[in-house]
Amino acid sequence: MTTIADDLARLEDIVRKLEADDVELDTALALFEEGVARLRAARERLAAADLKVQAVLEEAGGDLRLKDLDA
Amino acid sequence: MASPYQMDLISPADDVWSVTKLTTAVKRMIEGEIPQIWVRGEVTGCKTYPSGHCYFTLRDSMCQVRCCLWRRDMGRAGKPPADGTEVYVLVRAGFYEAKGEFQLNVQRILPSSAVGRAQQELERVKAVLHQDGLFDPARKRPMPQFAATLAVVTSTAGAALRDMITVARRRWPSARLLVINARVQGDGAVEALVRGLRLVNRLTGVDVCILGRGGGDREDLAAFNAEAVCRALADVRVPTISAVGHETDISLTDLVADLRAPTPSAAAELALPDQQAIERTLNGLASRLARGLGNRARLGLERVDRAGDRIDAALEAVLDRHRHQLTRLSAQLDALSPLRVLDRGYAVPTDSTGRVLKRRADFAPGAPFNLRVADGEVPARVEPE
Numbered sequence: 491m492t493t494i495a496d497d498l499a500r501l502e503d504i505v506r507k508l509e510a511d512d513v514e515l516d517t518a519l520a521l522f523e524e525g526v527a528r529l530r531a532a533r534e535r536l537a538a539a540d541l542k543v544q545a546v547l548e549e550a551g552g553d554l555r556l557k558d559l560d561a
Numbered sequence: 562m563a564s565p566y567q568m569d570l571i572s573p574a575d576d577v578w579s580v581t582k583l584t585t586a587v588k589r590m591i592e593g594e595i596p597q598i599w600v601r602g603e604v605t606g607c608k609t610y611p612s613g614h615c616y617f618t619l620r621d622s623m624c625q626v627r628c629c630l631w632r633r634d635m636g637r638a639g640k641p642p643a644d645g646t647e648v649y650v651l652v653r654a655g656f657y658e659a660k661g662e663f664q665l666n667v668q669r670i671l672p673s674s675a676v677g678r679a680q681q682e683l684e685r686v687k688a689v690l691h692q693d694g695l696f697d698p699a700r701k702r703p704m705p706q707f708a709a710t711l712a713v714v715t716s717t718a719g720a721a722l723r724d725m726i727t728v729a730r731r732r733w734p735s736a737r738l739l740v741i742n743a744r745v746q747g748d749g750a751v752e753a754l755v756r757g758l759r760l761v762n763r764l765t766g767v768d769v770c771i772l773g774r775g776g777g778d779r780e781d782l783a784a785f786n787a788e789a790v791c792r793a794l795a796d797v798r799v800p801t802i803s804a805v806g807h808e809t810d811i812s813l814t815d816l817v818a819d820l821r822a823p824t825p826s827a828a829a830e831l832a833l834p835d836q837q838a839i840e841r842t843l844n845g846l847a848s849r850l851a852r853g854l855g856n857r858a859r860l861g862l863e864r865v866d867r868a869g870d871r872i873d874a875a876l877e878a879v880l881d882r883h884r885h886q887l888t889r890l891s892a893q894l895d896a897l898s899p900l901r902v903l904d905r906g907y908a909v910p911t912d913s914t915g916r917v918l919k920r921r922a923d924f925a926p927g928a929p930f931n932l933r934v935a936d937g938e939v940p941a942r943v944e945p946e
Contacts, residue, residue: 493707493709494707494735494839495706495707498707498839498842498843498846501843501846501850502846504850505846505849505850505853508849508850508853508854508856508857509849509853509856513857515857515858515861518853518854518857518858519854521854522850522853522854525846525850526850529843529846529847529850532843533840533843535735536735536836536839536840536843538735539733539734539735539836540734540735541726541729541730541734541735541736541737541738542736542737542738543726543737543738543740544737544738544739544740545717545739545740545741545742546712546739546740546741546760546764548760554760554763554764556739559717559740
């Protein structure tokens with residue numbers, strides 16, 4: 491699963507390639523399309539965010555269990 | 562030889578201070594410059610006078626200083642110490658003008674055996690952790706740029722957790738907080754904190770660990786100075802932030818953690834990325850993306866334009882060549898044209914169909930014909946026989 495960090499790193503990479511003059515036009519178009527998709531994914535990721543707060547509980551046997559806390 | 566005019570060494574212009582003026586100035590300096598402080602030393606020559614005031618000397622291996630414990634302060638300050646005791650005294654620096662003596666006015670006295678234990682333990686732990694390199698700046702790990710999951714070791718009952726949740730929700734709502742509840746003060750706090758910190762290492766996907774609690778009395782923060790807690794914090798495998806108490810309190814966990822935050826809210830700020838900043842970054846990347854493609858396309862169009870220009874130029878050259886040829890040919894054609902002959906006075910007879918009449922036989926007596934001359938045609942007729 492990609493993260494917002496991956497999205498940002500790839501976007502930075504794409505933009506830098508596009509900004510270089512020696513990229514072929516069809517490559518540039520492909521980069522642009524991927525960039526737009528990445529942007530949309532990153533924005534959706536941010537918009538969908540909902541803080542999760544969970545308590546870590548240790549069972550008698552030593553196993554760990556997560557329980558949602560009302561935040 | 563001694564001069565009877567030694568007084569000449571002092572000119573009337575020199576400012577001569579009285580003893581009172583000097584001692585007053587010194588008093589002002591000393592009492593103005595030195596704040597109320599704790600001083601540690603050994604008591605000697607302690608004596609209480611009939612006035613009720615008590616005087617003693619405080620010394621260490623190199624120096625000593627006179628101390629006064631005034632009768633009016635005695636109730637609050639504590640009992641006059643016995644000679645040879647090591648004490649902490651809370652003092653204001655003073656200057657006794659009548660004797661020209663520097664002295665400390667004592668406000669409180671604590672035998673170091675009493676204070677001592679907590680303070681000495683703190684110093685022992687600090688020394689041993691320092692020796693083991695736990696405060697070493699080279700040990701400090703950087704915070705990840707995009708922490709998504711925080712492990713928080715704190716009391717679920719405290720304000721610290723609420724504050725961190727508030728900050729996380731505002732700053733980075735995609736975060737996940739894994740809360741490990743632990744007593745943060747009183748009996749069992751050290752064990753609870755150590756257990757909590759060890760649990761962090763058993764969780765997967767944790768980016769940063771925050772050890773925190775809200776402010777409290779110095780005594781309440783004691784667990785965060787415990788050696789076991791410091792060592793457990795140092796053993797946490799992800800970058801750590803210590804956020805203990807309010808801004809002015811510093812604990813040993815603050816020194817051991819990779820980062821110290823003045824408050825739990827500040828810890829959440831330091832640990833989590835800022836959504837608004839990332840949105841700004843995304844907007845920046847979006848416009849660079851568009852501009853990047855635009856530039857690339859413009860570059861392509863320019864190249865097409867340049868190619869077009871070259872084709873145009875080539876065509877032009879070809880046409881030019883042909884145009885020249887045509888001009889020359891048409892000039893030649895022109896020169897060869899029979900019509901040019903008419904200019905010189907010749908005429909061409911043609912019949913009504915335009916056939917050129919070249920021989921006698923072409924002219925029937927009485928027949929009409931045309932004479933073509935330089936500027937047109939003239940109707941004519943063959944004489945009848």
